[in-house]
Amino acid sequence: MARQSPLMTLAFAARQKLDLPVTSKAELLPEYLLQQERVVGAMLDAEKLTLLAPGSFRYNVTSFKVFQLEVNPVVSIGVVNSDRKIRMHATDSELDGLGLVDDFELTLDATLEATSTGLEGEALLGVTVSQPPLLKLIPQKVLESTGQSILSGILLGIKTRVSKQLIADFTKWCDEE
Secondary structure (H helix, E strand, C coil), X not given: CCCCCCCCEEEEEEEEEEEEECCCCHHHXXXXXXXXXXXXXXXXXXXXXXXXXXXXXXXXXXXXXXXXXXXXXXXXXXXXXXXCEEEEEEEXXXXXXXXXXCCCEEEEEEEEEECCCEEEEEEEEEEEEECCHHHCCCCHHHHHHHHHHHHHHHHHHHHHHHHHHHHHHHHHHHHHC
């Protein structure tokens, strides 16, 4: 009887920093960051975001392809406000699209802080998952570098969105106040 080889675990992560000057009404940023649903909706794609309860969201991450496989991560996000900050962290995650994967774990830890000159933030996004059987012929290093590249792209997309949409939404919020 042939022994099955153990599944290889893949792990990859990406980090992104943000330094965003706000030239008008920066003193209102701490109050704006308290508007959790509004802020999270401006940072992520509001169309893919569901409010579960105060401080708790479900987010369908934009699907992407990995070696011809469509991958659809779904993440539950906890949001907490503290002094001049909003912090988002993954509380649960699921993966659809790589066949049967029981051990998918997504790590998200992002902070956005109001400063006297604007917003400063940092986000860490990581994934740990066993190598899917459909990708067993692809070397682990190739899969990990591809995964890291995908995560970096996701974070860069969020940074771009924050730089544009969040500031536009902040300006709109200031006008409404």
